[in-house]
Amino acid sequence: MATADVTTDGPLEPTTGPQSTRSAVIVGGNRIPFARTGGAYVKSSNQDMLTAALEGLVARFGLQDQRIGEVAAGAVLKHSRDFNLTREAVLGSALSPETPAYDLQQACATGLETVLGLSNKIKLGQIDSGIAGGVDSASDAPIAVSEGLREILLDLNRAKTTVQKLKIIGRIRPKDLAPDAPNTGEPRTGLSMGEHQALTTAQWKISREAQDELAFNSHRNLAAAYERGFFDDLITPYRGLNRDSNLRADTTLEKLATLKPVFGKNLGSEATMTAGNSTPLTDGASTVLLATGEWADAHGLPKLATVLDGEAAAVDFVHGKDGLLMAPVFAVPRLLARHGLTFEDIDFFEIHEAFAGTVLSTLAAWEDEEFGRTRLGLDGPLGKVDRAKLNVNGSSLAAGHPFAATGGRIVASLAKMLHEKGTVNGRPARGLISVCAAGGQGVVAILEAA
Numbered sequence: 001m002a003t004a005d006v007t008t009d010g011p012l013e014p015t016t017g018p019q020s021t022r023s024a025v026i027v028g029g030n031r032i033p034f035a036r037t038g039g040a041y042v043k044s045s046n047q048d049m050l051t052a053a054l055e056g057l058v059a060r061f062g063l064q065d066q067r068i069g070e071v072a073a074g075a076v077l078k079h080s081r082d083f084n085l086t087r088e089a090v091l092g093s094a095l096s097p098e099t100p101a102y103d104l105q106q107a108c109a110t111g112l113e114t115v116l117g118l119s120n121k122i123k124l125g126q127i128d129s130g131i132a133g134g135v136d137s138a139s140d141a142p143i144a145v146s147e148g149l150r151e152i153l154l155d156l157n158r159a160k161t162t163v164q165k166l167k168i169i170g171r172i173r174p175k176d177l178a179p180d181a182p183n184t185g186e187p188r189t190g191l192s193m194g195e196h197q198a199l200t201t202a203q204w205k206i207s208r209e210a211q212d213e214l215a216f217n218s219h220r221n222l223a224a225a226y227e228r229g230f231f232d233d234l235i236t237p238y239r240g241l242n243r244d245s246n247l248r249a250d251t252t253l254e255k256l257a258t259l260k261p262v263f264g265k266n267l268g269s270e271a272t273m274t275a276g277n278s279t280p281l282t283d284g285a286s287t288v289l290l291a292t293g294e295w296a297d298a299h300g301l302p303k304l305a306t307v308l309d310g311e312a313a314a315v316d317f318v319h320g321k322d323g324l325l326m327a328p329v330f331a332v333p334r335l336l337a338r339h340g341l342t343f344e345d346i347d348f349f350e351i352h353e354a355f356a357g358t359v360l361s362t363l364a365a366w367e368d369e370e371f372g373r374t375r376l377g378l379d380g381p382l383g384k385v386d387r388a389k390l391n392v393n394g395s396s397l398a399a400g401h402p403f404a405a406t407g408g409r410i411v412a413s414l415a416k417m418l419h420e421k422g423t424v425n426g427r428p429a430r431g432l433i434s435v436c437a438a439g440g441q442g443v444v445a446i447l448e449a450a
């Protein structure tokens with residue numbers, strides 16, 4: 001694979017990569033089952049769910065009263081009262097209150113970004129242990145007041161006399177009472193993520209059948225993983241749920257084929273995205289414990305995998321140059337090149353299933369000769385992902401996608417899969433994570449069995 005002669009269209013030149021000799025190991029993870037929005041967690045706040053996921057992690061690894069180096073987590077949809085919900089979750093847990101904690105936000109890549117940030121701090125020697133995580137609730141989405149009402153309320157707060165207050169209240173008009181609710185729309189285009197993906201799905205000519213098959217496999221693989229007990233030490237039951245409530249073990253290709261398109265309806269016969277091959281709105285939280293190998297040993301804890309490296313990319317979706325969710329297409333070749341790796345060297349591919357069309361468009365771009373040459377600066381296509389290695393324990397289409405919590409779900413599952421696999425041809429088993437994010441961004445990472 002060559003990365004020379006990269007055009008201005010192509011990726012940035014690879015940087016030198018991690019320089020530290022210390023490595024960051026993944027000890028394990030814990031999440032609560034993911035719940036469809038409006039379901040089991042309808043009465044839970046982000047703080048409730050993040051605290052529950054953290055508490056499960058603390059219990060699993062005996063971290064009561066421990067002072068952890070740092071805890072970093074975040075949520076995409078946050079109430080203004082949650083200015084640092086990670087710190088509040090720490091204070092609500094059995095961890096030492098002397099554990100520093102902060103929120104980070106990188107849309108759907110939040111969970112992965114917190115893992116990478118903490119693993120870099122571990123590698124640099126700034127901390128010896130860290131907990132990464134993420135949480136989101138579309139059930140408890142923050143609803144703001146309109147701009148007009150906000151101005152009136154601020155004036156009201158400043159008013160000194162009753163007469164002044166009454167005058168200000170008299171300015172309220174019915175239109176001011178309309179709530180300002182968050183949505184999945186991109187601020188610069190006004191299109192929802194699903195509508196953006198519908199354009200990309202059509203551009204890459206991804207068939208309805210291929211999308212439904214990917215969705216079907218996601219449910220089948222997730223169900224099989226539950227059956228073999230894969231999640232027994234990754235999930236703590238919460239509010240009566242012990243499995244992701246979106247999982248449909250009984251779904252069929254025939255049933256999926258009957259669902260009506262929900263995105264890209266103006267594309268006519270090319271409208272292929274349905275509720276079955278799109279992620280549902282979801283509530284949930286996840287956490288991951290990271291440390292140096294020495295710290296894990298000293299605490300008698302397992303070392304499942306190491307965080308080799310990560311990379312981020314962004315695309316110009318505003319002017320239609322690339323699809324909104326296509327940034328990982330550029331980040332992955334950069335990351336592989338930095339380590340002299342190809343797809344042949346990867347044993348598991350964890351590609352976040354925002355929509356089935358996202359995964360399939362990404363794979364199509366990597367397999368495309370012209371795209372490889374003109375956009376990635378390679379001699380040909382990046383390569384073909386072996387489907388038998390793709391999302392083998394299910395992914396977001398079946399588990400659901402509580403935005404910021406998805407990265408932690410993937411990292412903890414992949415670390416366990418790599419630990420189970422051990423070595424391949426005498427080298428540590430290796431897994432690639434790819435997460436697309438709102439705003440035309442993407443974050444990717446490589447983990448290796450420890």
Ligand SMILES: CC(=O)CC(=O)SCCNC(=O)CCNC(=O)[C@H](O)C(C)(C)COP(=O)(O)OP(=O)(O)OC[C@H]1O[C@@H](n2cnc3c(N)ncnc32)[C@H](O)[C@@H]1OP(=O)(O)O
Pocket residue numbers: 107108109184193194215219248251252255256259262274275276277278279280281354355401403436437438439
């Ligand atoms: C955020 C980032 O930074 C990056 C990203 O990840 S981008 C992704 C962000 N996420 C989103 O944009 C969320 C997108 N999803 C949605 O908006 C909504 O889930 C949706 C519009 C796709 C569907 O909403 P909905 O209509 O409420 O779905 P829902 O009622 O569950 O399903 C519709 C029908 O399909 C059926 N169905 C859904 N999945 C099925 C399956 N796997 N098998 C069989 N039937 C299924 C349901 O049973 C339902 O049937 P009935 O009408 O007979 O009850």
